[in-house]
Amino acid sequence: MAEYNFKTGVDAGEYRDFLNVSPAYCFTQLPEWSEVKDNWDHDICMLYKDGAPAVGALLLIRHLPMGKKLIYSPRGPVGDFGDREAMREFSTQLKKYAKKIGAIAVKADPFVIRENYEKQNAADFGNSFDETIRVMQECGFVHRGLSTDINAYFQPRFNMAIPLFNENGPIDSAGFLKAVPKKTRYYMGSFHNSKGIEFIKADPDDDLSEFVRLLGQTEKRQGISLRNEEYFKKIRHAFGDRAVIYYARMHLDRYVGYLEGLIAKKQNIPENTRKLDEAKALIEEKGNTVNLAASLVIMPDPQAKLKIAEYLYAGSDLSVLSTLCASVGLIYAGVCDSIDAGCDYFNLGGVDGSFEDHLSKFKIKFVPHIFEYVGEFDMPVDKVMYLGFEKLLPMAKKAIKKIKKVRQVKK
Numbered sequence: 001m002a003e004y005n006f007k008t009g010v011d012a013g014e015y016r017d018f019l020n021v022s023p024a025y026c027f028t029q030l031p032e033w034s035e036v037k038d039n040w041d042h043d044i045c046m047l048y049k050d051g052a053p054a055v056g057a058l059l060l061i062r063h064l065p066m067g068k069k070l071i072y073s074p075r076g077p078v079g080d081f082g083d084r085e086a087m088r089e090f091s092t093q094l095k096k097y098a099k100k101i102g103a104i105a106v107k108a109d110p111f112v113i114r115e116n117y118e119k120q121n122a123a124d125f126g127n128s129f130d131e132t133i134r135v136m137q138e139c140g141f142v143h144r145g146l147s148t149d150i151n152a153y154f155q156p157r158f159n160m161a162i163p164l165f166n167e168n169g170p171i172d173s174a175g176f177l178k179a180v181p182k183k184t185r186y187y188m189g190s191f192h193n194s195k196g197i198e199f200i201k202a203d204p205d206d207d208l209s210e211f212v213r214l215l216g217q218t219e220k221r222q223g224i225s226l227r228n229e230e231y232f233k234k235i236r237h238a239f240g241d242r243a244v245i246y247y248a249r250m251h252l253d254r255y256v257g258y259l260e261g262l263i264a265k266k267q268n269i270p271e272n273t274r275k276l277d278e279a280k281a282l283i284e285e286k287g288n289t290v291n292l293a294a295s296l297v298i299m300p301d302p303q304a305k306l307k308i309a310e311y312l313y314a315g316s317d318l319s320v321l322s323t324l325c326a327s328v329g330l331i332y333a334g335v336c337d338s339i340d341a342g343c344d345y346f347n348l349g350g351v352d353g354s355f356e357d358h359l360s361k362f363k364i365k366f367v368p369h370i371f372e373y374v375g376e377f378d379m380p381v382d383k384v385m386y387l388g389f390e391k392l393l394p395m396a397k398k399a400i401k402k403i404k405k406v407r408q409v410k411k
Contacts, residue, residue, distance in 0.1 A: 006093035010044040023126025024306040026075035035238035047090040055079030055090040075111040091139035104385040114372040141377035148353025156350025160368035187325040188332040196254025199333035202245040215315030248293040248326035293326035309338040
């Protein structure tokens, strides 16, 4: 019989090494993520099997009223869910730890996706979808179902991620362009270059006010609330040069020259004259350069087995030259850098499982793989308090949603 040892307060470096030898993990399990989520307490726990790390989890710990706590492992735990004995021992010890610190429950949503979704040739994530659900339930977790609603859980259960490989292995930028539809490909490369638009990386020392301004434009347009400048400072501090901010930057003098050339060739004179007047007015108002859009990408740890670049946030100012599809160019810039970094995927992030939402309709243009995660699990520790929390949480979510809508109207 194997010998087990459960440990909390695991060193961040040791845990990172464990993650990097695992078949796959999400960036939200990295110790750096706890620096971003510093409004939660955190801990790292590990189960050792015969002296070797077997199962681990970054834990975020939320303080609740009456001195109680909620533990959440974002896209955790990490380990081999086929090793039932190790998973049972880990869960037993985790529950004891949760009870000791006064937690009412442990919430988890492992980084396990459905294999061969719609027969797509996905990478190996190391665990079985159905087996993971069974094992988590055997270990005392309650599965919260397989809802397709993007807002049903702490994190979306569906993501769209661009594969940076095909049946022959890794692809280059030319291979990516070949894989996407002609209509999408049209808005990459020369389309923007000819109009004076370049896609640049922000200097790590740049302030974030312009990035936040562009996200704010998207917030107003879509009636949503994203994050403030302080939050993005935390991401940049935690992930260093792996947190990359891109700008779609237009040089208006070059755009003016492009339009004048079209007019000289007598191409769509009324429309291009209107655009030319708009561009000249912008030069008067803002100078020669304007930022049309921005994005934030977190690049993976170079040592990770499965390397996934995360397209985390993006925003655009559609009041300025809205027909130039800068958001498509931003994704292309991020994909090219991710290919150069040896990434397996460029994850475009969450979508609704109906695939009818505006995010899905935009992201599907890039021929992504669908990541369908196993979903969310709860392990009740204090059952009475947990049931009360379960009743109050939906009401709290509705109240927060209303507050956010009111704030958007006031803006």
